[in-house]
Amino acid sequence: MQVRSDVPLAELTTLAVGGAADRLIEVETAAELVAAVRDADESGRPLLLLGGGSNLIAPDEGWPGDVVAVRSRGIERSGDALTVQAGEDWDALVAHTVEERLAGVEALSGIPGSTGATPVQNVGAYGQEVAQTITAVRVYDRAEKAERTFAPAECGFAYRDSRLKREPGRFVVLEVGFALHPGELSRPVGYAELARSLGIEVGETAPLAAVRDAVLALRRGKGMVWDPADPDSRSAGSFFTNPIVPADRAVEGCPSWPAGNGAVKLSAAWLVQHAGFGRGTRDGRVGTSSRHSLALTTEDGATAAELLAFAGKVVAAVEERFGVTLDREPTAVRP
Structure with a gap:
């Protein structure tokens, strides 16, 4: 295990916000991971687990304990x-x-x-x-x-x-x-946008490599493939989940899909855009991606507080206009 002190969490997350961790412990096996967790628990030190850092909003005040970075391979x-x-x-x-x-x-x-x-x-x-x-x-x-x-x-x-x-x-x-x-072929493609990009019908299959290439191209077009050189990928991907509501509460004009039990899943991206937060909407050092309204991005010097405040404005606007509450996808942790 490698142990370092005062490591900025902003350097370890794709949103690039967050203060320093008291101790960063990098573990390379499952046994080391268990040992590090047990050590923190037994000593009473606050514990934060860190994987790829792509779904985490780290606190501005840092982490006053152990951050265990999971680097196990196999x-x-x-x-x-x-x-x-x-x-x-x-x-x-x-x-x-x-x-x-x-x-x-x-x-x-x-x-x-x-x-x-x-x-x-x-x-x-x-x-x-x-x-x-x-x-x-x-x-x-x-x-x-x-x-x-x-x-x-x-x-x-x-x-x-x-x-x-x-x-x-x-x-x-x-x-x-x-x-x-x-086999050489994918599972049946169940998403219309992907099927169109592959030139097939929903429910048909395609070569595995072609599906992977098509998905990567779609995601890159939305700034949702992590690339340190691409400011639009400085995000957690989709910041809000697609809300599921009773079918009788579907929003007119909003794309929706059956969600079972008399419910439908609404397009969070459509709701965000039509609530006044289209692509490239900025508020200081945070805002929506220039390529996809559902991704919130940060600039150098941005803080978790700024990001969460902007997200709160989006949630409030969608609720006021459409009566639908958006749920955040990334996790915001507190010491």
Whole structure:
């Protein structure tokens, strides 16, 4: 384990905000991760887990304790199943599955962050969610002080949600198991925008590499592929989730999709734009991306307080105009 002091969290997150951590501990194995968490718990030091830093709004005052950066690596294959260490880069894993001709996560290309974070948020995009392929999540339970393995049903997966997210801080993801599908072709494409870019109909398949390339191109066009040289990618991707409302509360003109149980999912991007926050709307050093209204971006010197204040204005405007409440996707932590 490597331990450093007074490391700015802004340097470790894609939103580039946040003060310094008292101690940054970089762990390279699951055993080191458990040991670091236990040490912080037993000593009473505040603990913050950090993966890829792509879904985190770090506090301006820094972190008065231990920040454990998960850098564990390893991908084990058994047939069509993979067991992946929590610190593996997610997009690198997706690229690996495409190279190995394993389908199931190809539409999740270009999403920044670590593999261990994906089941917490039930990461999804372009018609796929990780819950569709996850077979097991091994965790360290800080309450029970023991390692546990959750089956998918025990994870309580929902839209951008899981049991791991609903009990924040309790479970530390160590590794994730996936069951994929062998072959040259993708799973049926379930997202209209992606299908159009591939020249196919919704429900049809395409070569794995073509799907990955199409998704990356779509995401780059929206500034949602992390690139330090691209100011529009200085974000957490989509800042708000698509709200789910009863069908009779659908907003006229807003794109929507069936969400089951008499509900529909509304386009958060449309709501944000039509509430007065179109692409490139700025308020000082924060604002919407010039390429996608759903991504909030920061400039040099921006603070978490500025970012959250701007996000609050967006939420208030959408609620006032449409009567719909937006939920934030990235996590804002407090010491």
